[in-house]
């Protein structure tokens with residue numbers, strides 16, 4: 369059901385790779401709620417062509433290629449998006465993450481630091497780059513809302529999440545720190561949403577992901593939050609109904625983060 373929560377709003381959505389992507393669902397929900405959207409992804413990811421289908425479903429949204437590690441690409445993205453919208457944007461979804469060491473199969477105790485730099489650059493520093501560029505270009509409207517997606521491995525140890533845990537800790541810190549400065553400058557809000565494990569390309573890159581997902585499902589009193597649930601939550605955070613929420617790490621995980629142990633897990637252990 370649509371509530372017109374984003375009527376008249378304009379936003380940039382990073383990271384829709386295919387229809388499993390969390391960003392894909394967020395883009396569709398934002399469009400349903402009346403927003404105009406610009407889609408962006410790394411040029412190499414766009415070559416898959418899937419994003420064009422999403423653009424069609426989002427009222428022929430422009431698709432602008434940008435590698436989040438390139439300052440030039442990010443500046444060009446904001447210039448083009450503001451040209452398209454005829455002014456500032458109201459919301460941004462940062463839904464970008466990649467661990468080079470994980471891809472190469474390197475465990476946490478045997479990291480290649482060149483790869484780690486790349487991982488931090490793509491998965492965390494990119495949020496700073498996006499925010500700093502927007503800040504300097506005055507690209508986000510008053511009470512605009514920026515969300516970056518994160519995972520609870522930033523607070524607790526999930527061994528196979530490896531260097532991404534450190535990247536997420538940095539990402540959450542950047543959201544907090546920049547959130548302060550951007551609120552002071554222009555009342556812009558910056559939050560991270562800490563999502564349940566979700567079956568996507570990035571998610572499935574984590575070793576033992578299926579076990580991970582089932583464990584979280586059994587540990588969460590409401591069960592795992594889906595990508596669709598996440599999209600609904602993001603819509604509320606982009607809307608005017610949450611204007612005083614900023615600098616937060618918001619758990620969107622069916623209660624997982626505050627559950628010590630669940631009946632389901634105890635039952636399983638007693639078998």
Ligand SMILES: NC(=O)c1ccc[n+]([C@@H]2O[C@H](COP(=O)([O-])OP(=O)(O)OC[C@H]3O[C@@H](n4cnc5c(N)ncnc54)[C@H](O)[C@@H]3O)[C@@H](O)[C@H]2O)c1
Pocket residue numbers: 382383384385386388389390391409410413434435436437462463464465466490517518519562563564565566567568569570571572
């Ligand atoms: N899937 C999960 O279990 C889960 C849980 C919590 C948080 N998250 C986070 O959600 C976000 C979205 O991931 P997803 O699960 O939808 O997977 P996904 O693989 O669909 O999305 C990751 C996106 O990052 C993009 N990307 C990678 N390198 C880039 C670069 N250099 N420049 C621009 N874009 C680049 C990819 O092209 C892709 O679109 C990530 O930050 C991820 O860590 C995922």
